[in-house]
Amino acid sequence: MSRVWNFSAGPAALPEEVLKQAAEEMLDWQGAGMGVMEMSHRGKEFTSIAEAAEADLRELMAVPDNYRILFMQGGAIAENAIIPMNLLGQHDSADYVVTGAWSAKSLKEARRYCKAHVAASAEAGGFTSVPAMTEWSLSDDPAYLFTCTNETIGGVEYPFEPDLAAIGRAEVPVVADVSSHILSRAMDVSKYGLLFGGAQKNIGPAGLTIVIVREDLLGRSVPACPTAFDYKTVADNGSMYNTPPTYGIYIAGLVFQWLKRQGGVAAIEAQNIAKAKLLYDYLDASDFYASKVDPACRSRMNVPFFLADESLNEVFLAESKAAGLVQLKGHKSVGGMRASIYNAMPLAGVQALVDFMRDFAARKG
Amino acid sequence: MSRVWNFSAGPAALPEEVLKQAAEEMLDWQGAGMGVMEMSHRGKEFTSIAEAAEADLRELMAVPDNYRILFMQGGAIAENAIIPMNLLGQHDSADYVVTGAWSAKSLKEARRYCKAHVAASAEAGGFTSVPAMTEWSLSDDPAYLFTCTNETIGGVEYPFEPDLAAIGRAEVPVVADVSSHILSRAMDVSKYGLLFGGAQKNIGPAGLTIVIVREDLLGRSVPACPTAFDYKTVADNGSMYNTPPTYGIYIAGLVFQWLKRQGGVAAIEAQNIAKAKLLYDYLDASDFYASKVDPACRSRMNVPFFLADESLNEVFLAESKAAGLVQLKGHKSVGGMRASIYNAMPLAGVQALVDFMRDFAARKG
Incomplete structure (x- = not known):
């Protein structure tokens, strides 16, 4: 398994x-x-x-x-x-x-x-x-x-x-x-x-x-x-x-x-802040990806993001799936990508996503 | 288990x-x-x-x-x-x-x-x-x-x-x-x-x-x-x-x-007829237990029945539970007992119930 x-x-x-x-x-x-x-x-x-x-x-x-x-x-x-x-x-x-x-x-x-x-x-x-x-x-x-x-x-x-x-x-x-x-x-x-x-x-x-x-x-x-x-x-x-x-x-x-x-809501909130920060910090540092949400109102749970070159969307989805990262397609009304990182998603999962995104950007950017 | x-x-x-x-x-x-x-x-x-x-x-x-x-x-x-x-x-x-x-x-x-x-x-x-x-x-x-x-x-x-x-x-x-x-x-x-x-x-x-x-x-x-x-x-x-x-x-x-x-609905219906017949035939043959439903309209799935001596209800429930037969208490609005014998209940389960009931009646009757 x-x-x-x-x-x-x-x-x-x-x-x-x-x-x-x-x-x-x-x-x-x-x-x-x-x-x-x-x-x-x-x-x-x-x-x-x-x-x-x-x-x-x-x-x-x-x-x-x-x-x-x-x-x-x-x-x-x-x-x-x-x-x-x-x-x-x-x-x-x-x-x-x-x-x-x-x-x-x-x-x-x-x-x-x-x-x-x-x-x-x-x-x-x-x-x-x-x-x-x-x-x-x-x-x-x-x-x-x-x-x-x-x-x-x-x-x-x-x-x-x-x-x-x-x-x-x-x-x-x-x-x-x-x-x-x-x-x-x-x-x-x-x-x-x-x-x-x-x-x-x-x-x-x-x-x-x-x-x-x-x-x-x-x-x-x-x-x-x-x-x-x-x-x-x-x-x-x-x-x-x-x-x-x-x-x-x-x-x-x-x-x-x-x-x-896990330590209750306070502990999981700290974990969620760390997970969201990891992903948003990477999005903000990258020219390859972007978040469109007002930074003050960004969700810690649902992170929509966009590739600067949207013609790469399909290959991004195919390669991420092959790397074991699934369900990243954005909602049809918004487009792009969306990573939902609820309580059950560990920091390691977000790290795996950021690592993949960085590698993908390096190869396609 | x-x-x-x-x-x-x-x-x-x-x-x-x-x-x-x-x-x-x-x-x-x-x-x-x-x-x-x-x-x-x-x-x-x-x-x-x-x-x-x-x-x-x-x-x-x-x-x-x-x-x-x-x-x-x-x-x-x-x-x-x-x-x-x-x-x-x-x-x-x-x-x-x-x-x-x-x-x-x-x-x-x-x-x-x-x-x-x-x-x-x-x-x-x-x-x-x-x-x-x-x-x-x-x-x-x-x-x-x-x-x-x-x-x-x-x-x-x-x-x-x-x-x-x-x-x-x-x-x-x-x-x-x-x-x-x-x-x-x-x-x-x-x-x-x-x-x-x-x-x-x-x-x-x-x-x-x-x-x-x-x-x-x-x-x-x-x-x-x-x-x-x-x-x-x-x-x-x-x-x-x-x-x-x-x-x-x-x-x-x-x-x-x-x-x-299992063979689909026709096969399970035959099985359900056999299960219900086993239980109702025993109820009808016994003076210790009774069904109150018009025989033409008796449910094959839900079988309420009553002990002639209702003072034995609690001991019936306790002993049947100890014998591994559970949830036999009748709905509070009807009283007595009820055996629900849906598709997933095999004939062996109904046989175990009838065997217990017969033994109980022999001991208490």
């Missing part, structure tokens, strides 16, 4: 330790005589798995007691509808900060449910930066303000945490799509009303959605909200109103344990 | 061959250098996995060309909302045949979206039978008629396939929740407008929902339907509008291949 360096934007590489444990336990979880996939979600074995996963996530992110952690289905795209259906309550509008493809998609979906107001947009600059909070223009009475704090496609990450108290609008709950940088850096959960993300980038398998929601925001759903996606129903039933994606929760739990063994 | 006989109603036992292959491929799928959980859903490796799974399911169920197979999320409970949101179109009502806890729940959820009319109900008889089609009273212009053709909790299975042409209402599409008996018996897909089910009983892991829908029913969604759950959007994007539950699709594909190696 030879493992590649997998730069996929998601589903993405997982820690080998996690995969090895999952393989070993596939037919018999800790003497239960059955694998996790075969367990009743209401049995004591799986209940212990789900409770440990939730407790570990709560510890890792220092989630305050007045927030509920929900294990759901549908991914971030489904949440684009589920969020307004849950949070609108008596409001008829919500505010959106648009910083790239994902928040633009969230805005579009919200317009099916309410008046969605653009509080700020980075579109004029080609989605390469994040508008400062002082430029945000909130509407009078929005149900919430929506942000996507790391844009997976554009490679733009907030260099600050949204904090509406700082602009005198503390009463508006901040919603954040953190799919592609959850657990990669410290986040002050208390600054948000709701954090959510698909698991398939920094946590585990596709099909699991994490929602962290402040308790006072439960119970505001509109009549059209499906019961299975009503946050209050999900919370009241410990994420077991409908059968949850049990195996995904199990894998997520193994990832949380792995992350704790 | 010692495997138990797992009678869980779902998530449920999976074929050992499937679990072994999944364990072997966990870190490296067929030389790809990565596991299936780590693959981009748009890469050629995973695309080949998803296409094979769909093709095998289409072959196993002889799904006609004018039906689409969708891999979705949310389970049957979410579908209770997603179905009316997709099929109502210009209609304001739908008809429901209520044969147990699951169809009753579906009816209740539908009432959030439309006038839901009870076309027939078995409630008066305690949900122990299926009303004959000649007793069904359809409304004038329903968007569809909903059925649950195997009630997992009550252990009631339709002894016929709903066929509205037989009662002169061929224009009404039949919807069927087949979660707990899909692939266990031959089904004539052409008799239905839509078949759906959670995968966690007869197919694979929780978190994957299978929808088989006739093409002419696509494009009828109501405005409140989330884009991620709009059947037309899902179909137009090959189940990849949002990131699908990739690992669940992979495991489902392995189960489909396993099922083909």
Whole structure:
């Protein structure tokens, strides 16, 4: 078996330790005589798995007691509808900060449910930066303000945490799509009303959605909200109103344990800073490659880059793949290349990429 | 490692061959250098996995060309909302045949979206039978008629396939929740407008929902339907509008291949008939145990049964568990015991259960 360096934007590489444990336990979880996939979600074995996963996530992110952690289905795209259906309550509008493809998609979906107001947009600059909070223009009475704090496609990450108290609008709950940088850096959960993300980038398998929601925001759903996606129903039933994606929760739990063994979020953040610095420093020093994102807003997780001579794109992809570096093709809407370097990507993988890029540039430059 | 006989109603036992292959491929799928959980859903490796799974399911169920197979999320409970949101179109009502806890729940959820009319109900008889089609009273212009053709909790299975042409209402599409008996018996897909089910009983892991829908029913969604759950959007994007539950699709594909190696649905149906006959014949011959379901409507998949002396329930559960027979406790709403004997449960497992029951009755009777 030879493992590649997998730069996929998601589903993405997982820690080998996690995969090895999952393989070993596939037919018999800790003497239960059955694998996790075969367990009743209401049995004591799986209940212990789900409770440990939730407790570990709560510890890792220092989630305050007045927030509920929900294990759901549908991914971030489904949440684009589920969020307004849950949070609108008596409001008829919500505010959106648009910083790239994902928040633009969230805005579009919200317009099916309410008046969605653009509080700020980075579109004029080609989605390469994040508008400062002082430029945000909130509407009078929005149900919430929506942000996507790391844009997976554009490679733009907030260099600050949204904090509406700082602009005198503390009463508006901040919603954040953190799919592609959850657990990669410290986040002050208390600054948000709701954090959510698909698991398939920094946590585990596709099909699991994490929602962290402040308790006072439960119970505001509109009549059209499906019961299975009503946050209050999900919370009241410990994420077991409908059968949850049990195996995904199990894998997520193994990832949380792995992350704790690495030293938790602070330690992995230091590692992520080092990984991103290695790659961006090389991009900045090279005339052969370029990053187009405002340096202050460059994502530590998703690094789009471009060859100065784009006619070399195909050979770059072919040769990098032959060298064991895969999934480097940029998103079709952006072009070029993209290296996603989530928590499970070690520094050695980024070093291998930079080494390849340097060698490629020397040969083709 | 010692495997138990797992009678869980779902998530449920999976074929050992499937679990072994999944364990072997966990870190490296067929030389790809990565596991299936780590693959981009748009890469050629995973695309080949998803296409094979769909093709095998289409072959196993002889799904006609004018039906689409969708891999979705949310389970049957979410579908209770997603179905009316997709099929109502210009209609304001739908008809429901209520044969147990699951169809009753579906009816209740539908009432959030439309006038839901009870076309027939078995409630008066305690949900122990299926009303004959000649007793069904359809409304004038329903968007569809909903059925649950195997009630997992009550252990009631339709002894016929709903066929509205037989009662002169061929224009009404039949919807069927087949979660707990899909692939266990031959089904004539052409008799239905839509078949759906959670995968966690007869197919694979929780978190994957299978929808088989006739093409002419696509494009009828109501405005409140989330884009991620709009059947037309899902179909137009090959189940990849949002990131699908990739690992669940992979495991489902392995189960489909396993099922083909067993000889397909006809062969597994013969096996299921033999398994159910073994258990029901013993129940009928015994005074110690009883089945309460109309013999004509007894489920081959879910077999609730009762001890004549219910004070022995706890000791029955404790001793059966000690004998390696687990998850036999009946649903709390029904009481007693329940043995779910899906495709992956071999005849030997049912024989072990009957042997235990006979021994227990001899000792305690």
